[in-house]
Amino acid sequence: xxxxxxxxxxxICKSGTSVKIECRSLDFxxxxxxxxxxxxxxxxxxxxxxxxxxxATYEQGVExxxxxxxxxxxxxxxxxxxxxxxEDSSFYICSAxxxxxxxxxxxxxxxxxxx
Amino acid sequence: xxxxxxxPPDLILQEGANSTLRCNFSDSVNNLQWFHQNPxxxxxxxxxxPSGTKQNGRLSATTVATERYSLLYISSSQTTxxxxxxxxxxxxxxxxxxxxxxxxxxxHILP
Numbered sequence: 001x002x003x004x005x006x007x008x009x010x011x012i013c014k015s016g017t018s019v020k021i022e023c024r025s026l027d028f029x030x031x032x033x034x035x036x037x038x039x040x041x042x043x044x045x046x047x048x049x050x051x052x053x054x055x056a057t058y059e060q061g062v063e064x065x066x067x068x069x070x071x072x073x074x075x076x077x078x079x080x081x082x083x084x085x086x087e088d089s090s091f092y093i094c095s096a097x098x099x100x101x102x103x104x105x106x107x108x109x110x111x112x113x114x115x
Numbered sequence: 116x117x118x119x120x121x122x123p124p125d126l127i128l129q130e131g132a133n134s135t136l137r138c139n140f141s142d143s144v145n146n147l148q149w150f151h152q153n154p155x156x157x158x159x160x161x162x163x164x165p166s167g168t169k170q171n172g173r174l175s176a177t178t179v180a181t182e183r184y185s186l187l188y189i190s191s192s193q194t195t196x197x198x199x200x201x202x203x204x205x206x207x208x209x210x211x212x213x214x215x216x217x218x219x220x221x222x223h224i225l226p
Contacts, residue, residue, distance in 0.1 A: 106157075106158040
């Protein structure tokens with residue numbers, strides 16, 4: 001199957017700083033990527049849809065200025081958590097549909113801890 | 116939006132037992148996948164199964180699209196099967212290709 005690589009897998013940062021998470025499709029091009037957030041023992045919640053060459057589409061309740069998404073190429077989307085606070089601590093995971101736009105493949109996830 | 120309900124929410128079994136996990140969805144879908152989230156958080160694709168039946172080793176899945184449910188069967192459970200199993204769907208006609216997850220079934224296999 002297709003491979004989606006997410007980096008870093010784990011990050012600890014201080015309150016007020018920004019953190020960038022990268023999501024790469026390694027062996028296919030992805031015009032669309034998705035970013036999810038998962039709180040402990042809960043399901044994955046879609047945060048936003050990242051569109052190559054255009055603005056991201058955010059789900060209701062997700063702060064656009066807090067979670068900056070950039071999809072500059074067909075293989076890379078980035079999520080930047082700006083001015084991070086402890087409540088932003090969570091597990092973030094990206095996905096991309098395969099070239100046939102059928103099956104979704106997920107990155108390894110990033111565990112963010114804001115102290 | 117489309118609702119995805121998984122049952123049971125939690126399941127504890129002895130090693131070697133069989134289990135059936137269910138996923139109900141409230142609208143027509145053109146994509147249904149089962150995932151296993153391991154203890155490190157990684158999502159492992161198990162099946163892409165919008166309809167029909169598939170088998171992969173000890174795991175099999177069946178989706179009856181007309182009745183809006185899917186079943187994941189795990190036979191001869193092993194401790195490595197522990198984790199959370201998610202069903203995720205993409206609503207038919209949704210041009211955004213968004214994948215919506217159920218709340219998952221937390222499976223714990225006892226040695």
